[in-house]
Amino acid sequence: MDNWNRDRWDWKRALRKSRDLSDAAKVLAAAFCDDLSDRDSPCCSHTIEDIALDVGKSERSVQRAIRELEAGGWIEVHRARGKSRKSEFRCKMPATLATETGRPRVTNLSSYARPKDEPAVTTVTPKGDNRVTPYNKEPKSHQSARASDAPDPIPIRYRDHRFLGSITHGPRIVPSTDFGSLNRWAAWLADEGLPKLCNTPLGRKAKKGDTVFFALPTKAPPTCAAGRAEARAFFAAVLDGEASRHAAQ
Numbered sequence: 001m002d003n004w005n006r007d008r009w010d011w012k013r014a015l016r017k018s019r020d021l022s023d024a025a026k027v028l029a030a031a032f033c034d035d036l037s038d039r040d041s042p043c044c045s046h047t048i049e050d051i052a053l054d055v056g057k058s059e060r061s062v063q064r065a066i067r068e069l070e071a072g073g074w075i076e077v078h079r080a081r082g083k084s085r086k087s088e089f090r091c092k093m094p095a096t097l098a099t100e101t102g103r104p105r106v107t108n109l110s111s112y113a114r115p116k117d118e119p120a121v122t123t124v125t126p127k128g129d130n131r132v133t134p135y136n137k138e139p140k141s142h143q144s145a146r147a148s149d150a151p152d153p154i155p156i157r158y159r160d161h162r163f164l165g166s167i168t169h170g171p172r173i174v175p176s177t178d179f180g181s182l183n184r185w186a187a188w189l190a191d192e193g194l195p196k197l198c199n200t201p202l203g204r205k206a207k208k209g210d211t212v213f214f215a216l217p218t219k220a221p222p223t224c225a226a227g228r229a230e231a232r233a234f235f236a237a238v239l240d241g242e243a244s245r246h247a248a249q
Contacts, residue, residue, distance in 0.1 A: 004042045004091075008033050011042075011093055015074060024057065028065040029074060031055050032091055035180070035220050038165050042091040044223045050086075050187055054180040153201035154215055155237040163217040163234075164227040171234075172219050176203075176212040181219050188221035192228075194235050201242050 012033045016026060031054055037044040048066075052059045066089075069075045073094035080087045152159075154171060162169045174181050185197060197203060203212045217231045 004037070004040060007093075008037075008042070008091070011074075011091055014093065018072070020072060021074075022065070022068060024061055025065040025068040025072075027055055027057070028062065029069060029091075032075070032089065036089075037091060038223055038227065040165060041224060043088065045086040045088045046184075047086050047187075050184055053183050153238055153242060155234075155241055158234055158237065164224070164230055165222060166218050171215040171217055174214045174216050174219060176214070178219075181216075182214070184221050185214075185216060188231075189235075192232060192235075194232075195239070200235070200238060202238060 012030065015021065015029050018026075021029075028051070031051070032044070035054060036046060036051065048059050048062055052062045055062065057065070066075070066077060070077050073096075074092065076090040076092060078088040158171065160169045163171070166172070174185075176182065182197065189196060197214055202216065203214050205212050217234050218227075222228050222231050
């Protein structure tokens with residue numbers, strides 16, 4: 001799979017149709033496709049504990065599912081020694097399906113006419129669909145999370161910046177109820193020697209309710225070297241800006 005952005009959906013579709021995999025293996029594969037892997041690469045590195053937290057399964061169940069996917073040729077695994085070390089995973093298409101799913105899908109639309117009773121296709125995001133909402137076009141419920149007297153902690157150069165692996169501009173708004181994403185970011189920050197999220201100015205509490213929203217580069221921490229460097233630069237700029245504001249007071 002030379003283009004993961006394109007091929008990931010064929011991979012996920014073929015895997016979902018497989019009758020040889022258990023439901024647990026399919027849940028884990030969906031997590032690899034949607035959250036755990038980079039958008040531009042089928043590779044990622046995680047601990048078994050982090051994966052178990054993300055999919056809501058026990059570590060033993062995750063290990064069984066990994067072995068099942070590996071035996072079926074759906075992933076390659078380079079296991080790390082030690083519980084706290086990250087293993088490397090690479091999604092791939094089984095040899096028996098690679099040729100079939102790799103064929104281009106061409107549809108002749110030259111003679112297609114849209115029926116009168118069929119709604120027109122639009123690129124406008126449906127109302128209430130905030131799954132990939134950028135920071136600078138977030139809904140009012142998210143804006144209220146930052147509606148306070150405190151200055152915006154996001155450096156100007158990152159407010160409309162497109163981070164590696166993201167399909168939108170600006171940081172992603174992640175609610176405190178998204179435990180899987182925040183746990184992965186907590187582990188990433190610890191590995192990088194950076195402060196905990198609760199000790200940064202990136203969290204804002206909504207006016208109504210107890211939910212806290214965090215402005216982060218992406219929903220999941222980056223795993224490629226360029227993405228990690230970009231995320232480190234983002235957090236460094238945020239912390240430097242906060243230090244400067246405190247020094248000016």
